[in-house]
Amino acid sequence: MNLSRPDRAARLDALAAQYALGTLSPAARRRLERLARADATVAAAINEWNLRLAPLAVGIPGIVPSPRVWEAIRQRLGLERMPSASSTPWWSSVSLWRGLALAGFALAFALGVTLLAPVAERPDERIVVVLAGQDAKPVLLVSADRGGRFLTVKAVGPLTVPADRSLELWALPTGQDPRSLGLVSASGIARIPLPSPAGIALQGSPALAISLEPAGGSPTGKPTGPVLYTGGVNNLY
Amino acid sequence: MASPQSLDGNAALADLLARTALADQRAFAEIYRRTSSHLYAVALRILGEPAAAEEVLQEAFVSVWHHAGGYTAAKSQPQTWLTSIVRNRCLDRLRRRALDTVTLTRDNDEETEIDLPAEGPSAVDLLIAGAEAHSVRACVETLEGGQKQAIALAFFQGLTHAELSRQLGEPLGTVKSWVRRGLERLKECLERGGYAR
Numbered sequence: 342m343n344l345s346r347p348d349r350a351a352r353l354d355a356l357a358a359q360y361a362l363g364t365l366s367p368a369a370r371r372r373l374e375r376l377a378r379a380d381a382t383v384a385a386a387i388n389e390w391n392l393r394l395a396p397l398a399v400g401i402p403g404i405v406p407s408p409r410v411w412e413a414i415r416q417r418l419g420l421e422r423m424p425s426a427s428s429t430p431w432w433s434s435v436s437l438w439r440g441l442a443l444a445g446f447a448l449a450f451a452l453g454v455t456l457l458a459p460v461a462e463r464p465d466e467r468i469v470v471v472l473a474g475q476d477a478k479p480v481l482l483v484s485a486d487r488g489g490r491f492l493t494v495k496a497v498g499p500l501t502v503p504a505d506r507s508l509e510l511w512a513l514p515t516g517q518d519p520r521s522l523g524l525v526s527a528s529g530i531a532r533i534p535l536p537s538p539a540g541i542a543l544q545g546s547p548a549l550a551i552s553l554e555p556a557g558g559s560p561t562g563k564p565t566g567p568v569l570y571t572g573g574v575n576n577l578y
Numbered sequence: 579m580a581s582p583q584s585l586d587g588n589a590a591l592a593d594l595l596a597r598t599a600l601a602d603q604r605a606f607a608e609i610y611r612r613t614s615s616h617l618y619a620v621a622l623r624i625l626g627e628p629a630a631a632e633e634v635l636q637e638a639f640v641s642v643w644h645h646a647g648g649y650t651a652a653k654s655q656p657q658t659w660l661t662s663i664v665r666n667r668c669l670d671r672l673r674r675r676a677l678d679t680v681t682l683t684r685d686n687d688e689e690t691e692i693d694l695p696a697e698g699p700s701a702v703d704l705l706i707a708g709a710e711a712h713s714v715r716a717c718v719e720t721l722e723g724g725q726k727q728a729i730a731l732a733f734f735q736g737l738t739h740a741e742l743s744r745q746l747g748e749p750l751g752t753v754k755s756w757v758r759r760g761l762e763r764l765k766e767c768l769e770r771g772g773y774a775r
Contacts, residue, residue: 358765364739396655406618
């Protein structure tokens with residue numbers, strides 16, 4: 342048995358690929374790990390596939406973890422207390438922006454062509470934003486004709502809003518504070534009027550977000566509650 | 579899509595990792611600040627539970643602190659390296675969970691009998707260096723529907739062959755061959771460099 346034999350090399354490559362993708366059964370995964378510990382060729386093949394596939398994850402929109410995660414890391418490693426490692430507000434998080442810039446890809450990728458196919462046949466230019474929560478499952482669909490003066494919001498997943506709270510929709514202009522677009526009722530259905538045609542109203546805002554606010558909306562004009570859903574603004578033709 | 583900004587970001591991250599390897603706490607905190615929300619989202623997506631995702635993130639960063647010196651800029655971009663650490667920990671946890679809770683139903687993975695001999699490490703580093711986000715994505719675009727869907731579900735939701743088969747309502751054999759062929763094609767495409775830049 343020699344790895345230079347083409348059939349063996351191909352077998353190893355296929356196993357390493359499936360390991361990195363994560364589709365191997367638990368038992369097969371363990372077996373391959375055992376082999377990798379004893380065999381540098383196997384370990385290298387796995388590493389190669391890990392690195393090859395990892396860039397796909399770039400498209401996942403960022404979600405700011407709880408501050409307790411950094412605190413736990415800091416304590417476990419005995420690090421000094423530092424000017425908080427996560428003090429930036431969520432809307433200026435670098436990762437959020439990097440994630441959203443590429444979310445269009447992740448979206449098309451995750452939904453396959455099912456979302457894009459019918460739209461492609463429409464003559465009008467549409468703006469479509471899929472807002473997804475922590476589990477990255479689509480929850481709300483926001484859409485508008487570029488020339489239209491309102492946004493249509495529709496729930497595509499389950500929404501739970503406490504009775505004394507409201508959902509508020511924000512545009513996230515690059516490098517600026519979020520701008521409120523309006524409230525979305527607990528039913529997840531809303532028609533939000535815009536001051537200008539949608540294409541202009543959302544210009545410079547590559548993403549939208551929904552935050553949980555006191556009933557009637559944020560009292561400060563900026564998001565005060567947690568961000569529940571975010572999504573990148575996609576132009577469909 | 580690979581904007582100059584993201585390239586700068588990667589250069590900066592590589593520098594921060596190098597400083598972390600020298601036990602620079604501020605550099606380490608900065609890596610966390612820059613990458614934790616993306617990595618957390620990756621973990622959450624696969625594990626589906628905030629508590630588990632937080633634990634993985636914590637473990638991953640503890641490991642980064644100890645092994646930052648193991649990052650080699652020639653092999654991959656820093657973001658890629660960090661992501662693969664987090665993904666692997668997630669998959670380990672998912673599979674361990676499966677082993678702990680379920681009496682193992684064999685899904686007859688063909689890889690049951692593997693006996694691979696030891697040999698020197700294969701050198702495909704150059705290829706990896708080129709296989710960054712835009713090219714992988716362009717190559718994914720070339721996959722057929724079933725292949726693309728199976729690979730996307732596996733990658734983003736951490737499904738096994740058996741789970742994919744249930745979720746997609748297709749026979750196990752079909753799903754396995756989608757995954758296998760899809761991965762083969764992905765690799766071929768990356769090696770050819772046959773993607774539009």
